[in-house]
Structure formats: C-alpha cells, structure tokens
C-alpha cells in the first residue's frame with residue numbers, strides 16, 4: 040500500500056516535471072520558429088545589426104531594443120542590488136522587531152502593486168523629477184525606466200535576500216563575534232559571503248523582473264524605436280515595451296514576425312544572463328557553500344554522533 | 353530551496369515572455385483611456401471581459417426603452433444612410449423585426465481600443481434586449497481587428513481606419529464589409545506652458561511643429577519655450593488620423609519626437625505635466641482641464657463642427673465583417689448604428705459623434 | 710540554604726587560591742544573570758585560576774552556559790539578557806558599558822558546542838580574527854595560521870589543503886579548526902561550552918588531549934556533562950545546581966577536581982557525581 044502510494048506520488052511528480060519541461064520546450068520552439076520567419080522578409084544582418092526599428096520604412100534592426108533592454112537592466116541592477124542587500128541586512132541584523140515587521144509589510148505591499156501603478160507613479164513622479172533635475176525636455180528614457188524598476192525589483196530581491204540571510208545559523212554570528220568581530224565585520228565578512236548563493240539568486244530574479252517588465256517601463260521609457268538613444272534621458276525602448284506597443288497594430292507579416300523574434304531573443308538573452316552570472320560568480324566556493332552551508336552550519340554531522348556517544352545535547 | 357527557486361524563475365521567464373507576446377488585449381484595456389476618465393458604466397477593467405446576459409430587471413427596463421415611439425423611423429433612416437451595403441441592412445432589419453429582440457448566439461468583437469468602450473456599451477445594451485445573445489468585446493488594436501476578422505478568428509473587427517487595398521488582397525479579404533459606427537474626432541493638445549496666449553494654430557503651423565521644423569513655441573507666437581513633441585505609437589488610429597490631416601497620410605513625415613505613447617491616457621498625463629508639450633487626443637479628452645485643446649484654422653473641435661465637417665481631423669471608425677457577417681453580427685451592427693443608440697447619453701459621454709450624412 | 714552554600718564556596722575558593730597558583734584570570738563577585746525577570750544564575754562569587762582548566766558541571770538548565778556566555782558577553786545578543794555584579798578580567802570590568810567588547814572577545818576566546826566554521830577556506834577561517842584589525846603582512850599571517858593550526862593539533866591534517874573549504878572537514882576536525890580560530894588572536898582565556906558533545910569518542914579524546922596541552926598557555930573554562938571528561942581533564946571543578954524554589958542556578962561547591970570527585974563536601978555534588986557514574 041505504502042509502496043503503491045510512493046509510486047503514485049513519484050509518477051505525479053515526474054509527470055509534473057515532464058509537463059513543465061515539455062511545455063517550456065514547446066514554448067521555446069513555437070516562439071523560435073514563428074520568430075525565425077522574420078528572416079524570410081529581412082536578412083539576419085539587418086535584423087541583428089540594424090540601428091533603426093521603424094515600421095514606416097519596414098526596417099527592423101533590433102539594436103535600439105536590445106541596447107535599451109540591456110542598459111535599463113544594468114542601470115537598474117547597479118542601483119537596486121546594493122540597495123536590496125542593504126535593506127535585507129538592515130531587516131535581518133539591525134532593525135528591532137517592530138520596525139522589521141513594518142518593513143516586511145511594506146515590501147509585501149510593494150510586491151502586490153500591479154505594474155501599471157508603478158508605471159503611473161513613474162509617469163507622475165519620476166519623469167517630472169528627472170526632467171526638472173536634469174533639465175531635459177521630457178524626462179522619459181532609460182534612466183526613468185531604471186528608477187521605476189529599482190522599486191519594482193525591490194520586493195523580489197529583498198524578500199529572497201532576507202530569507203538567505205535569515206536562514207544563516209546563529210552559530211555563524213556567534214562564531215564571528217566571539218573572535219572579536221564587530222557587527223559590521225560579522226555582516227560583511229561572514230554573513231554576506233555565507234549567504235552569497237541566496238543573494239545571487241535575489242539579484243538574478245530581480246534581473247529577470249527588470250528585463251521582462253513591460254507595462255511600467257512602456258509608460259516611462261518613451262518608446263522610441265527608430266534610433267539607439269545617445270543618452271539615458273532621451274526617449275528609448277526595451278524589448279518587451281516595443282513588443283507590447285507594436286504588436287496590436289502590427290499588420291504586416293514582417294513586422295509581426297520581427298516582434299516575435301524579439302520575444303525569442305528576450306528568452307535567449309535571459310537564459311544567457313542567468314547562465315553567465317552563475318558562471319561568473321558560481322565558482323567552486325559558492326558551490327561548496329551552497330551544498331554544505333546548511334548541514335555544516337548545524338554542526339557537521341552531529342545528531343547521529345551525539346546519539347552514539349550517549350551525551351546529552 | 354535554491355533549486356526550487358531556479359525552477360520558479362524559469363516559470364517566471366516563461367510567463368513574462370507569454371505576457372510579452374500574448375497580452376496585447378490586457379495591456380490595451382487596462383489603461384483604456386475612456387473607461388478611466390469618463391466614469392461611465394462601460395468602465396470594464398478586464399480585457400477579456402465577457403459581457404454576459406443581463407439580469408431580468410435590467411432586461412425589463414431596456415425593453416421599455418426600446419419601445420419608445422420614434423425609434424423605428426429614425427432607425428431605418430440612419431441605417432439606410434450609413435450602411436455600406438444596402439442589402440445587408442435590409443436583411444438585418446428584417447431579421448431583427450422577425451425575432452423581436454430575441455436574437456441568440458455568440459459573437460466575438462475585437463480591435464480598436466478607441467472604439468472599445470462604445471462597443472462594450474453597445475454589447476451590454478444589445479444583450480439586455482436579446483437575452484440569448486452573448487457578445488464578447490475585447491481590444492487588441494485596430495490592426496489586430498482587421499487581421500483577425502479577415503482570418504475568421506472573430507466575427508466583427510473594429511478599426512479606426514478602413515482596410516487598405518493592400519490588406520484586402522494580402523489578408524484575402526476582398527469581400528469585407530466596412531460599416532461606419534461612430535465618428536471619432538481628434539485635436540491637437542498642448543501643455544498650458546508654452547502656447548502662451550495662442551489657442552489657435554494654422555494647419556501649416558501644425559505641420560511644421562509635427563514634422564520637427566518648428567522647435568520653439570515663440571515661432572508660432574507663443575512663449576520662449578522649447579516644444580516637446582509627444583506622439584502616439586506608429587500604427588495607432590489616432591496617429592493615422594492626424595497623419596491624414598497633416599501629411600496627407602504620409603506617416604514618415606512625423607518627427608520622431610520625445611516619446612511615442614501607447615495610449616491616449618499616457619499622452620494626456622505626459623502632456624499635462626510637461627511644459628512645452630504638444631500632442632493630439634480624441635474628442636473625449638478635450639474637456640480635460642489640465643491640457644489645452646487647440647483650435648485649427650479658427651475652428652474649434654465641437655460636436656456641431658465635427659458633424660458638419662468643418663472640423664477636419666478625424667473620421668469614422670468601422671465595424672468590419674467578412675462578407676455580410678452572420679445574422680447576429682448584422683443585427684448587432686444595426687443596433688450600434690441605430691439613432692437610438694447613437695444619440696444616447698452613454699454614447700455621447702464616451703466622446704463619439706453620431707454617424708450622420 | 711543559599712547563604713550557607715555561598716559561605717562554603719567562598720571558603721573553598723580562598724583555600725584553593727592559597728594552595729595553587731596565585732594568579733587569577735577571572736574574578737566573579739555577586740554575579741546575578743537574568744533573562745527578563747527570570748533570574749537564571751544567582752549570587753555567584755568565583756575566582757578562576759590562570760593557566761588551569763576549570764570545569765563547570767551541573768544538571769541541565771542550572772545556568773552553566775549562561776554563566777560561561779556572560780564571561781565574553783556573547784550573551785548580549787539575547788535582548789532580554791542582563792547581568793548584575795562584578796565580572797573582571799584582570800583589572801578590566803567585563804560588564805562596564807565603556808568596556809570594548811571587541812577587546813574582551815579577543816582576550817577571551819570561545820569554542821561552541823557544535824563546530825561552527827565559516828563557509829570559507831580553512832586558511833581564512835583561522836586568519837579571520839587576525840584580519841579584523843587591519844591588514845597584517847601575508848608572511849606573518851601565514852605564520853600565525855600555522856602556529857594556531859599546530860596549537861589545535863590540526864596542522865598535519867590540513868597543511869596541504871589550506872585553501873579548501875572548511876566545510877569539507879570532519880566534525881572533529883571542524884571543532885579543532887574552531888579552536889585554532891580562537892587561538893589565532895592569542896587570547897588569555899578560552900571558554901568552551903561542551904566542546905566535544907557533538908563529536909565521536911575518538912575525536913572527543915583528541916580534543917581532551919588538546920585541551921590538556923593548551924592549559925600551559927591558556928586559562929580554560931569548560932562546561933561539560935561528561936563526568937569522566939571533567940575528572941580526567943580539569944584541575945578545578947565548579948559544581949552548579951538549580952534552586953528548587955526559584956529555579957535559579959547557583960554554585961554549590963568549588964574545589965580541586967580530585968577532591969571533588971573523591972571526597973565531595975556538598976551532598977548535591979555527591980549525588981550528582983555518583984548519579985552520573987552509577
């Protein structure tokens with residue numbers, strides 16, 4: 040009976056996993072094959088290296104979109120990753136409990152806001168602020184999008200980073216303090232390195248959110264696709280923003296295919312970014328600590344040994 | 353924990369991508385300009401909202417309205433005048449008369465986001481009278497409306513513009529029937545800072561502003577304030593109507609401008625908060641107090657001037673069927689174009705002008 | 710009862726100091742330790758000899774850890790914890806608000822019940838305390854790390870893999886690494902809270918041997934439940950019990966380990982020791 044249950048459970052999990060893998064594969068295949076049709080209308084060179092995307096001239100050079108997405112994501116991460124790590128450190132290590140609770144609520148609230156609200160706040164607060172502070176005509180562009188995305192990525196990043204830090208055992212903290220570390224030394228030299236895999240996950244997930252965000256970005260980025268922006272404060276676009284702006288009115292087959300190809304590219308780039316970040320920072324030590332941090336932190340292999348020895352624990 | 357997060361992330365990416373390529377309806381509607389400003393009963397949050405049959409009480413009220421005396425005559429007059437296909441309207445009228453408000457079946461309508469609130473209102477009222485009918489109205493863009501009706505995915509496509517001859521042949525849609533359902537008018541709008549005392553521009557001045565030749569308001573008699581040009585995205589009906597007026601339809605003459613917005617509400621927001629900004633908006637937005645609606649060649653955009661044709665920017669929006677369309681589709685279009693609906697408060701509030709010869 | 714036992718304690722401490730080394734490392738006077746309103750340890754007056762091993766024994770919950778953890782103020786991490794009375798390291802008042810915690814902890818090292826190496830390399834673990842006060846020349850750093858590892862009897866095990874993760878070591882090796890980490894900053898006192906209780910018997914023996922070696926240079930205070938360990942390894946034994954009325958822990962007997970284990974003066978000590986042996 041128990042065995043049958045185990046088999047049943049196993050097959051359920053297995054099919055769930057299979058469905059996930061298969062549907063992912065099917066999705067990639069579908070988007071890829073639909074998108075690749077663009078090359079029956081324009082050459083790959085003019086798609087990948089074209090510096091203008093303009094349906095009036097039927098030029099579909101992806102560089103303005105690509106550049107916009109990468110620049111927006113980069114600027115976002117440069118601000119939001121350190122911010123999120125600082126906030127989570129504050130929440131876990133410094134803030135007294137009531138303040139921590141208030142902050143947690145705030146973070147959850149941030150997470151539940153629909154992106155159109157972020158877009159609206161960006162449009163009515165961030166854009167005018169940038170316009171006045173930087174003396175530009177409008178204020179829409181990559182910087183405005185990045186500022187909005189900093190706020191949008193905080194909930195994901197903070198809650199995962201907070202979890203990562205909180206799950207570190209108290210014994211690590213005591214160990215550091217006991218050799219004379221100050222609180223800051225304990226945080227920067229022990230906790231942050233020990234939580235690195237989790238913090239990295241936080242950053243990657245934030246990056247995923249930033250690169251894929253559509254609605255809020257579209258409202259503040261300016262949606263200028265016909266050129267690569269020369270600075271961070273003039274109209275630009277990102278891949279998802281361009282897709283959502285143009286797909287509804289894309290009647291020419293070349294335009295539709297080009298947009299779907301952009302979606303495919305977005306998928307591929309996201310995968311590459313994830314793999315790249317993992318490779319770059321996920322060397323031997325990260326792997327070792329990921330796998331072992333938990334049991335070792337709880338004392339290596341204590342429970343069984345302690346029992347053998349008959350000691351009180 | 354780490355593993356599962358990774359799986360979760362993959363899911364996230366998939367969803368993001370799906371959303372990116374499939375959510376056009378949702379996106380367009382959630383920021384739907386008219387529904388958020390008009391405060392009308394047609395405010396529908398969800399894009400794929402299915403207007404289902406109305407409860408009995410409403411049904412009764414609606415039937416009462418329908419029995420108002422003047423209806424029949426006015427209605428047929430309007431129909432005859434506006435419908436592209438005389439035969440079709442005759443058939444439609446016949447069938448409606450026969451079934452006496454008891455049409456049933458399903459109908460899908462999609463396309464222009466500008467026409468969406470009007471079509472939703474019409475669907476709501478039509479279903480109130482025909483409890484068996486289920487009409488699904490979604491947005492998706494005029495282009496999508498034209499494409500999908502031609503490929504048979506939907507029954508009626510709404511579009512701000514007619515099918516081009518190119519589209520008729522490429523989309524295999526030679527037999528499409530385009531019925532004007534409402535007149536949409538557009539006007540140039542500006543931020544309060546910039547025009548100064550100027551509230552009227554000539555067409556020539558507008559052309560120069562929108563093609564990027566004029567860069568400062570003082571060139572057209574306004575203050576010394578740089579012009580910030582805000583466009584709608586290429587392919588939008590609003591923009592094509594503006595291009596038709598300014599550039600004889602040649603969209604390429606538009607200067608790139610500072611931004612290209614996806615919808616009218618964002619345009620309104622952007623113009624209202626950016627000194628020197630200029631753009632164009634639909635009739636429904638012109639009463640908005642935080643922007644200035646500019647006169648063109650001395651004519652103000654009001655209902656009378658639009659109907660008389662003195663106001664030159666704009667034109668009818670169309671309901672397109674492949675062939676004559678189903679009986680239900682014909683009946684629905686007939687209802688939309690009926691003077692009863694066209695002259696109703698709801699219709700006017702949404703910022704449309706009745707279709708009239 | 711409690712007054713009586715305090716008198717005993719005082720007299721014993723007095724005699725112990727006369728007999729053995731004159732130098733005292735830690736002096737506790739009228740120490741009371743609280744968690745909120747609960748008094749976990751009451752009225753402890755106790756001198757701890759330098760360069761000797763002092764074992765603290767007693768039933769579970771009698772406040773051994775609380776007492777030990779108040780000596781380097783690591784218990785300050787518990788927000789509701791509070792200490793009263795005098796705790797002195799030489800001339801330094803451990804509990805004074807002006808006292809530099811970092812200084813105290815560098816002079817009083819601690820080894821915990823469960824090995825808690827940082828998820829870093831073996832070298833970095835040992836060097837951790839050394840790097841806290843600014844940079845140290847690499848050469849010197851390497852030397853101190855080696856000395857500390859030798860001091861903790863771990864050098865031979867790890868000398869070829871100093872750059873490998875400390876988490877790859879066995880439990881016993883990890884615990885010796887933690888001892889090396891504590892030794893690296895050259896403390897005067899080493900506090901150990903049941904340092905072998907999570908280890909297998911062989912590792913336990915090695916740790917005991919190590920502790921015995923260390924006492925030549927360090928003052929060691931060790932909490933243990935293992936009576937054999939206390940008897941084998943320590944010079945002085947402190948017996949604590951819990952007051953039946955208010956559940957507060959207190960010291961009932963302090964003395965030479967031999968004397969305590971062969972001829973305990975306090976009835977509770979005798980019961981506890983024999984109970985454990987029986």
Ligand SMILES: Nc1ncnc2c1ncn2[C@@H]1O[C@H](COP(=O)(O)OP(=O)(O)OP(=O)(O)O)[C@@H](O)[C@H]1O
Nearest residue numbers: 352744749768769770771772773774775776787958
């Ligand atoms: N953080 C804390 N908050 C409140 N009470 C505590 C805390 N830590 C310990 N106590 C209480 O203080 C008393 C002494 O605890 P302590 O851990 O010092 O005992 P112990 O002698 O070390 O016991 P064991 O032999 O089981 O380790 C106990 O009653 C315990 O419940």
Ligand SMILES: [Mg+2]
Nearest residue numbers: 773774775902
């Ligand atoms: Mg204890």
